[in-house]
Amino acid sequence: MAEPWVLIIVLCIVTFLSRLIGVEMMAGRVLNPTLRLYFNFVPIAIMVALIVDQIFITDNGSSSISLPILGGSIVAALMIKVTRSFLLTVVIGILVGLGIRYWLHI
Amino acid sequence: MLTNQQTVRTALLEALPLALAIAAYGLSYGVLATQAHWSLWSTILMSLLVFSGSVQLVIVAMFISGAALPSMLITAVLLNLRNLLYGAALADNLAPASRKYRWLLAFGVSDESFVLGNIRYQKYGADPLYFGVVAGTFYSAWVVASYIGAYLGDLIDPVRWGLDLAFPITFVALLIPALTQKPIIATAITALGMASLLHHMMPNSEFNLILTGIIAPLVGLYIARRSHHG
Incomplete structure (x- = not known):
């Protein structure tokens, strides 16, 4: 199986450049406030898209919803609101998802 | 004037709780990478060279779903956009360091080190040593946790233990408080x-x-x- 060396090296360069450019070149410049806001929102949108991507299962071009992932995610959303504990939320969310999986026998 | 020793001690103390959170995240990355059928070496190499939770988790998830290299690259650039912002805000904080050291410190720019570094700067002014200790602590936690995650992920059946659920649920737990x-x-x-x-x-x-x-x-x-x- 092919090892992802090329991918890792490219990501290393891209990520380091983004950090270095910030520190070395953006210093002393006032960033456009609109652009600053936009940068803040990008990770939120990508995180949501990734969660959605995990909830839908694609099989031969047709897609369906993964109930264990959906159930676990909803419980995790409620748990983090109530407990504010990251680790506890992740553990409980996974247990709920597992419970649904065994209950449905999938 | 704070001594170097005091600075190091404070930095370690303030970095520790966040380092634990980073380790929990690193564990998820390690397990996910084994699901992508990456070797232990590739998994750890990525943590050593890239050192970015969001980029690594997202790219591995895309790799599993069979994404092509260009789309993974565009996504990584998008995820890295905020580093420009962090770097710009941290630039004055890191300015007293020599150029070589500053490049090394730039490698440590992340969501968490940015937050701590910024708070420190506002209280005490520029402090590259503090930032270096904080970033070094996070880096160690990230690499070690990735190793443990990859090691565990190889030993157990991920679906049986629900570890395939860890990724979406970790993201929900990170997203909701934001x-x-x-x-x-x-x-x-x-x-x-x-x-x-x-x-x-x-x-x-x-x-x-x-x-x-x-x-x-x-x-x-x-x-x-x-x-x-x-």
Whole structure:
């Protein structure tokens, strides 16, 4: 199986450049406030898209919803609101998802 | 004037709780990478060279779904955009360091080190040593946790233990506390609708992620500007 060396090296360069450019070149410049806001929102949108991507299962071009992932995610959303504990939320969310999986026998 | 020893001690103490959170995240990355059938070496190499939670988790997830290199690259660039912002804000803080050391410190720029470094700067002024210790602590936690995750992920059946659920659930746990202001909530809701619709229209397309990542924040921006002017 092919090892992802090329991918890792490219990501290393891209990520380091983004950090270095910030520190070395953006210093002393006032960033456009609109652009600053936009940068803040990008990770939120990508995180949501990734969660959605995990909830839908694609099989031969047709897609369906993964109930264990959906159930676990909803419980995790409620748990983090109530407990504010990251680790506890992740553990409980996974247990709920597992419970649904065994209950449905999938 | 604080001595170097005091600075190191304070930095370690303040970095520790966040290092634990980073380790929990690193563990998820390690397990996920074994699901992508990456070797232990590749998994750890990525943590050593890239050192970015969001980039690594997202790219491995895309790798598992069979995404092509260009789309993974565009996504990584999008995820890294905020580093420009962090670096710009940290530039004055790191300015007293020599150029070589500053490049090394730049490697340590992340969500967490940015937060701590910024708080320190506002209290005591520029302090590259503090930032270096904080970033070094986070780096160690990240690499060691990735190793443990990859090691564990190899030993156990991920589906049986529900570790395939860890990724979406970790992201939910990270996302929900961030939804504090109207524009952010608007971005998230738009992204939810857009990603679902795009998935329905083009299942399996990796462009869904990029399109959502570029367009949904515009709605957040619109809401932010409207409430600012209104």
